[in-house]
Amino acid sequence: xxxxxxxxxxxxxxxxxxxxxxxxxxxxxxxxxxxxxxxxxxxxxxxxxxxxxxxxxxxxxxxxxxxxxxxxxxxxxxxxxxxxxxxxxxxxxxxxxxxxxxxxxxxxxxxxxxxxxxxxxxxxxxxxxxxxxxxxxxxxxxxxxxxxxxxxxxxxxxxxxxxxxxxxxxxxxxxxxxxxxxxxxxxxxxxxxxxxxxxxxxxxxxxxxxxxxxxxxxxx
Amino acid sequence: xxxxxxxxxxxxxxxxxxxxxxxxxxxxxxxxxxxxxxxxxxxxxxxxxxxxxxxxxxxxxxxxxxxxxxxxxxxxxxxxxxxxxxxxxxxxxxxxxxxxxxxxxxxxxxxxxxxxxxxxxxxxxxxxxxxxxxxxxxxxxxxxxxxxxxxxxxxxxxxxxxxxxxxxxxxxxxxxxxxxxxxxxxxxxxxxxxxxxxxxxxxxxxxxxxxxxxxxxxxxxxxxxxxxxxxxxxxxxxxxxxxxxxxxxxxxxxxxxxxxxxxxxxxxxxxxxxxxxxxxxxxxxxx
Numbered sequence: 387x388x389x390x391x392x393x394x395x396x397x398x399x400x401x402x403x404x405x406x407x408x409x410x411x412x413x414x415x416x417x418x419x420x421x422x423x424x425x426x427x428x429x430x431x432x433x434x435x436x437x438x439x440x441x442x443x444x445x446x447x448x449x450x451x452x453x454x455x456x457x458x459x460x461x462x463x464x465x466x467x468x469x470x471x472x473x474x475x476x477x478x479x480x481x482x483x484x485x486x487x488x489x490x491x492x493x494x495x496x497x498x499x500x501x502x503x504x505x506x507x508x509x510x511x512x513x514x515x516x517x518x519x520x521x522x523x524x525x526x527x528x529x530x531x532x533x534x535x536x537x538x539x540x541x542x543x544x545x546x547x548x549x550x551x552x553x554x555x556x557x558x559x560x561x562x563x564x565x566x567x568x569x570x571x572x573x574x575x576x577x578x579x580x581x582x583x584x585x586x587x588x589x590x591x592x593x594x595x596x597x598x599x600x601x602x603x604x605x606x
Numbered sequence: 607x608x609x610x611x612x613x614x615x616x617x618x619x620x621x622x623x624x625x626x627x628x629x630x631x632x633x634x635x636x637x638x639x640x641x642x643x644x645x646x647x648x649x650x651x652x653x654x655x656x657x658x659x660x661x662x663x664x665x666x667x668x669x670x671x672x673x674x675x676x677x678x679x680x681x682x683x684x685x686x687x688x689x690x691x692x693x694x695x696x697x698x699x700x701x702x703x704x705x706x707x708x709x710x711x712x713x714x715x716x717x718x719x720x721x722x723x724x725x726x727x728x729x730x731x732x733x734x735x736x737x738x739x740x741x742x743x744x745x746x747x748x749x750x751x752x753x754x755x756x757x758x759x760x761x762x763x764x765x766x767x768x769x770x771x772x773x774x775x776x777x778x779x780x781x782x783x784x785x786x787x788x789x790x791x792x793x794x795x796x797x798x799x800x801x802x803x804x805x806x807x808x809x810x811x812x813x814x815x816x817x818x819x820x821x822x823x824x825x826x827x828x829x830x831x832x833x834x835x836x837x838x839x840x841x842x843x844x845x846x847x848x849x850x851x852x853x854x855x856x857x858x859x860x861x862x863x864x865x866x867x868x869x870x871x872x873x874x875x876x877x878x879x880x881x882x883x884x885x886x887x888x889x890x891x892x893x
Contacts, residue, residue, distance in 0.1 A: 418866045418881055420873050427872055430826035431850055437626070437635035437832075438822065438848060444622055453615035466618060470625050477629035480639065495613065 425483075425490040432480035440477050447494050448473075454495040458502035460549075468501045506547040514591070555590035562587055636832045645793040647765035648743050653794055654769035655736040658687075658776045662729045665783065670725045672782040676710070680779055681725055682717045684732050687775065689716025691735035694768070697754035698742055698761075705753035712755065763804075766797045767892055773798075774861040774893040789854050795829025799853055802860040802892060803833040809860075809886035810837045818844035819879055825853040837883070847875030849883060859884065861893040 421427065431439035448469065455468035472494055476483065483493050548559050561572045562583075573583040633639065645653075662684065670680045678686060690713050696704040704712065720728045748762030759767075769790070777787050790798065803823055810817070817838010824832050830853035836844070850872040858864045866884035873880040 418869075418871055418884065420877070421870050423872060427826075427850065431824050433639055434824050434826050434830045434850075435634075435636045435638050435832040436822070436824045436848075436850070437630060439824075440629055441622075441626060444625055448617045448622065448625075449614040452617040452621070453613035456615050457613055462618060466621050466624070469617065469621060470628050473625045474629045474632050478632050478639070 424485070426485040428490060429480050429483055429485060432477060437477075440473065443476065443490070443494075444473055447491055450491055451494050451498045454498040455502045458499055459505060464505055465502070468498055468505060471501050472498045510547055551590055555586055558583055558586040559590045636834075638829075638831045640828075642792045642796045642829055645797070647748055647762040647769075647797060648740065648746075650769040650790075650794040650797050651743070651765040651772070652740055653791065654772040654776075655740070657788060657790075658772045659729075659733050659736075661776050661779060661785075661788075662732070665725075665779070667725060669779075669783050670728075672779075674775075674778050674782045678717060680782065681720045681723070681728050683775060683779065684728050685717035685720035686710075686713045687772070688720075688728075688732050688735045689713025690768075690771070691732070691739045692716060693754060694739050694764070695742060697752050700753075702753075704755070705758075707755055709755040763801055766801045769794060770798045770801070770857065770861060770892050774858075774863060777863070790829070790857075792828035795853055795857065796831065798857050798860075799825050799830060802857060802887065802890060803835060805860075805890050805892070806835055806883070806887060807837050809888075809890040810883065812889045813882070813886045815879075815882045815886050819883065820844045820846045821883060822846075822848035823856075824848065824850040825856050826850065827853045829853050845876050845879050847873065847880045847883065849873055849880055856887065859887050860890045862888050862891045863893065 428439050428443060432443070451472050452465055452469045455472075456462060456465040459465050459468065475497065476494065483490060487493075548556055551559065557576060558572055561567045561575055562569070567575060569583045569587070570580050572587075573580040576583070578586075665680065673679055674683045690709075693704045693707065693712055743761065743765060746761055748760060748765075750761045751758060752761050752764050754764065757764075773788070773790050773794075779785075780787055789795070803825075806821070806823070810819075815837065817836075819837040821835045821837055822832065823835055824830075838844075851869045855864060855869045859866065859869060865888065866881065869884075871884070
């Protein structure tokens with residue numbers, strides 16, 4: 387190598403991210419054979435820190451991931467949060483995806499459903515706690531607008547989860563939690579004994595998770 | 607329409623940007639995972655020297671007569687490397703003759719001296735020469751400028767280049783002896799790929815590649831990474847190309863031991879320019 391070139395290198399090191407503003411479009415095949423883009427190649431690019439690969443993954447699979455999350459949650463804000471979590475997970479731990487086990491589309495949509503169900507479970511438990519506390523604690527003034535928005539969003543995901551329950555249990559949950567009825571009032575409204583209303587509600591709470599787990603297994 | 611396609615819903619505007627920002631906040635672009643522990647350039651050279659010496663110790667007497675490259679058999683090649691170590695130490699001392707010398711011509715006498723010498727002496731001679739080099743560079747300033755064989759470069763870059771040279775010649779011998787190829791460990795590979803990526807614009811100048819080009823170089827596998835490299839300059843709209851290939855293959859390309867056609871390549875952008883960049887990488891000749 388001519389000395390002048392390496393002297394230039396000393397003066398002006400080039401190992402610097404210049405961050406091209408655009409991802410180059412696919413070109414024609416020319417002098418050397420190129421491999422086809424595969425999920426395994428995308429995974430390798432992600433592991434190498436190629437953020438263009440992440441953008442490509444979102445462009446190709448974002449609608450499927452968002453759709454999977456939205457289907458479970460029924461609420462677009464939470465579905466966006468889940469979609470973001472899924473792609474951050476892919477970018478942070480691309481090694482957790484095994485191309486031999488299935489397509490990246492399947493991996494990401496199943497991951498989205500799992501995350502969405504986690505959100506539903508978490509929100510359901512939180513709302514249940516709030517409801518219990520609410521019944522035990524006298525009301526203190528009106529909720530703030532922020533609290534109302536939060537409560538509305540939480541209610542959205544809970545309703546989505548409850549829709550997955552059998553009718554008899556869904557009915558009890560809806561009357562008790564969304565209708566604000568007591569066990570006795572629920573029993574009277576449906577025409578069943580109070581003890582039955584209680585047991586159906588307990589069963590509904592327990593069954594919610596098992597129903598969702600079974601659904602996930604089928605989807606996986 | 608499949609069940610999966612029925613689930614497709616166009617994401618709301620802004621979600622893509624949000625996903626990209628959150629992801630890059632969690633892990634910056636360009637950084638490979640799993641992360642590779644850093645080592646110093648002299649450590650990379652030391653590891654390459656150990657691997658090379660282990661191979662020499664594994665060869666039998668007949669292997670030393672195998673033709674390797676140019677007009678050199680194994681013993682001649684090891685002699686060449688003894689000469690390189692001698693020149694490196696002279697360069698560290700600021701010898702102007704070595705600064706302007708030619709890499710092959712300058713070391714040919716050392717290669718010639720091995721003729722008729724017991725291979726054990728040649729092997730021990732190389733080990734001593736590499737050990738003396740290591741003794742001089744351990745703890746030295748890696749940014750200190752060294753001039754050798756027409757090249758002026760930082761000491762750290764010289765040592766990484768020497769590690770790549772030893773690995774390349776180790777595999778020259780392996781190929782001649784019918785042994786399987788070896789691969790440096792990930793930390794050493796990382797240093798080698800950084801060196802090759804940094805020098806790529808100068809390979810482009812050597813081959814007369816017309817810029818400007820915004821190159822995204824993605825080297826996959828342990829020790830790889832992602833680099834954005836500006837080649838050439840001056841025009842407001844550089845051609846944007848991306849080249850993805852295996853890190854070990856790219857190092858072999860930079861050492862001029864494989865051709866671009868031997869690599870598994872994935873390219874986006876102007877494929878003619880991408881081909882020219884690959885030719886430029888091979889022109890680095892980091893062996």
